[in-house]
Amino acid sequence: MLPAPLLNTMAALLTLAIFSFLYKDNAFYKFAEYLFVGIAAGYVVALEYHNVIIPNLWRPLLAGDFKLLVPFVLGVLLFSRFTSSFGWLSRWAIGLMVGTFSGLAIIGFAQGDLVAQVQANMLPLKTETLLGTFSNWVILIGLLTSLVYFFFSKEHKGVLGASAKLGIWFLMVSFGASYGFTVMARFSLLIGRLLFLLVDWPASFGFHWLH
Amino acid sequence: MKKELPLLITAIFGSFMVIDYFVPHPAVSAVGETLQQWAIIVISFSYVLGVANIARINGEKISKRSRDWPFALPLLAGLAFMLGVGIFGGIGQGTLFNDFYIYAYTPMSGTMFSLLAFFIASAAFRSFRVRTVEAALLAAAAIIVMLGRVPVGAEIWDKIPAISDWINNVPQMAAKRAILIGAALGAISTGLKVILGLERNYLGGE
Amino acid sequence: MEKLDRRYIFLVILLVVLVPLIAPVGLPVRVSREVQSAYDAVAGVPDGSKVYFAADYDPSTMPELHPMALATLDHLFSKNCKVIGACLWPGGPPLLEDALRRIGELRFGKKYGVDFVNLGYKPGNEVVMVSVGRSIPATFPADFYGTPIEKLEIMKGVENLDDVSMIVNISAGYPGTKEWVQQVQSRYHVSIASGCTAVSAPEYYPYFQSGQLAGLLGGLSGAAEYEKLVGKPGTATRGMDAQSLGHLVIIAFIILGNIFYFASKKKAP
Numbered sequence: 112m113l114p115a116p117l118l119n120t121m122a123a124l125l126t127l128a129i130f131s132f133l134y135k136d137n138a139f140y141k142f143a144e145y146l147f148v149g150i151a152a153g154y155v156v157a158l159e160y161h162n163v164i165i166p167n168l169w170r171p172l173l174a175g176d177f178k179l180l181v182p183f184v185l186g187v188l189l190f191s192r193f194t195s196s197f198g199w200l201s202r203w204a205i206g207l208m209v210g211t212f213s214g215l216a217i218i219g220f221a222q223g224d225l226v227a228q229v230q231a232n233m234l235p236l237k238t239e240t241l242l243g244t245f246s247n248w249v250i251l252i253g254l255l256t257s258l259v260y261f262f263f264s265k266e267h268k269g270v271l272g273a274s275a276k277l278g279i280w281f282l283m284v285s286f287g288a289s290y291g292f293t294v295m296a297r298f299s300l301l302i303g304r305l306l307f308l309l310v311d312w313p314a315s316f317g318f319h320w321l322h
Numbered sequence: 323m324k325k326e327l328p329l330l331i332t333a334i335f336g337s338f339m340v341i342d343y344f345v346p347h348p349a350v351s352a353v354g355e356t357l358q359q360w361a362i363i364v365i366s367f368s369y370v371l372g373v374a375n376i377a378r379i380n381g382e383k384i385s386k387r388s389r390d391w392p393f394a395l396p397l398l399a400g401l402a403f404m405l406g407v408g409i410f411g412g413i414g415q416g417t418l419f420n421d422f423y424i425y426a427y428t429p430m431s432g433t434m435f436s437l438l439a440f441f442i443a444s445a446a447f448r449s450f451r452v453r454t455v456e457a458a459l460l461a462a463a464a465i466i467v468m469l470g471r472v473p474v475g476a477e478i479w480d481k482i483p484a485i486s487d488w489i490n491n492v493p494q495m496a497a498k499r500a501i502l503i504g505a506a507l508g509a510i511s512t513g514l515k516v517i518l519g520l521e522r523n524y525l526g527g528e
Numbered sequence: 529m530e531k532l533d534r535r536y537i538f539l540v541i542l543l544v545v546l547v548p549l550i551a552p553v554g555l556p557v558r559v560s561r562e563v564q565s566a567y568d569a570v571a572g573v574p575d576g577s578k579v580y581f582a583a584d585y586d587p588s589t590m591p592e593l594h595p596m597a598l599a600t601l602d603h604l605f606s607k608n609c610k611v612i613g614a615c616l617w618p619g620g621p622p623l624l625e626d627a628l629r630r631i632g633e634l635r636f637g638k639k640y641g642v643d644f645v646n647l648g649y650k651p652g653n654e655v656v657m658v659s660v661g662r663s664i665p666a667t668f669p670a671d672f673y674g675t676p677i678e679k680l681e682i683m684k685g686v687e688n689l690d691d692v693s694m695i696v697n698i699s700a701g702y703p704g705t706k707e708w709v710q711q712v713q714s715r716y717h718v719s720i721a722s723g724c725t726a727v728s729a730p731e732y733y734p735y736f737q738s739g740q741l742a743g744l745l746g747g748l749s750g751a752a753e754y755e756k757l758v759g760k761p762g763t764a765t766r767g768m769d770a771q772s773l774g775h776l777v778i779i780a781f782i783i784l785g786n787i788f789y790f791a792s793k794k795k796a797p
Binding site for chain 1: 541654
């Protein structure tokens, strides 16, 4: 294992190289950017080899599960995309993946989103507290008017138009909340990197100046 | 073979995923399990394909001396290094592979995304304009939620966290639910179109 | 003022985050209903039971989600739960390993293979989720290190998600919380508590309200709240002062940006 101060310094230099983009695009940033892509790509293939190809394909094949030759051949045929004459062979594997995901999406969205969410909105319109009652009415009106906004088969005029307008207001509130959460997310990531530069990097040299 | 067989494969796999949910018979479950294991293996090959493509494109960049070609060298070097140490040296804690994951991959990945904090601040100052009632609603909700989610909000006014929670759990939730329901309807119809062969863009050209 | 070089704004942001990290104030963290609910869901799991820990994140969201993983694992191990960890994001397994070793092994003295296991990564997103609900050994025939799972004591008697008491999901996006709810909660009716990035959190409130999620931790503040509940303040709590000041500055930028905009509009003919 390489010494911790060396490894942490490498991490710090790569961090600063990427931060240098904030001043302007430069060769250090580009170097780090390209290196990151290369390391990430190599990491993924090594992980696929150890965590999928060996345990899920190679070992069972050697143990006699020859049905696995089907996905193996389909997987290899994916690489036919690199040729111009035989690229169509990769469509078989693509069809398998797309079909599987489409089927699961139908069930997942229907059961997990559509049915469950409509069911969850069947709320009592009178509760024990005034706030509870008001909130349930807001949820009901908010859901219906927001759905009306997305109904484009009829022109948004009259009652439909007014409902759609109210729906936009609910959507704007939700986008505002999303913006607030997004700001929090972005700052969290910056806090994480600065904590590494301030705490972990000096600590690797035995310098604990922040507690 | 070129179009019909892939469409048939899509239809078979897609239909079976749906049938598998509704029919609890062991025979159906056994076939479902097999198909899902096959899908996992094929998907893993697709990741390898993606990386092979990255290597191919950057190799061409170097051979053709395209723009920024010198930077393709550290890319390919990094790829080969991680691949080599990972496959031959193992991937667990204490390996060179894990060291470069922690001290190269992790900091670069984290820092790339942390740049967004600066850009969101710049956009807040230069682009966030409250010109309409709708924009004002968006801004108001954003400000209340931003204050409500952090400790300083309660220090400014002790009701802010409660108002922020109410916004998140009531009007915001209602609108997001509407989006969820709308998206679900769209996803179901798209899934059906793909399985029935009406949607074929994923096959690419001729 | 609107044409201000954005690098000055970058400098302000850097200082705004740096200063509270160096000189923290320590403002109290308040626990929200959805985080309390997640804590109660984990607390309600019988001591010693097996829990599936879905670590669906990678280094790009580590500052937000790793503290969540550490805090929830602390809670689980304090109840002597057995943790079966797995990842759907390729960048996840080493982070999961770090969290399990740091909390399970170093803090609680737990043993790999007996009290916790890292099953590693599988590609396939929803396919893996449904497959795990049917058969964990078929989906994960070996752990992250390649050890066949029949050799691991913790996996004895664990065939599928019926054999775990709940799922704790730490999610960075797709695949993650939404897919676990759609594919697993709706199909197998397992209790799911989720921690997610702040970006995704708003869209999961409908799942919390419907009961499809037992609890929801949103972003760094969610992590800080959970740290408070388990009584072990960590990185998330440490970052909340910087978060507070950062939010105030963004609000100031929005207000100032609009003031300058409307002022310049008034001046122009």
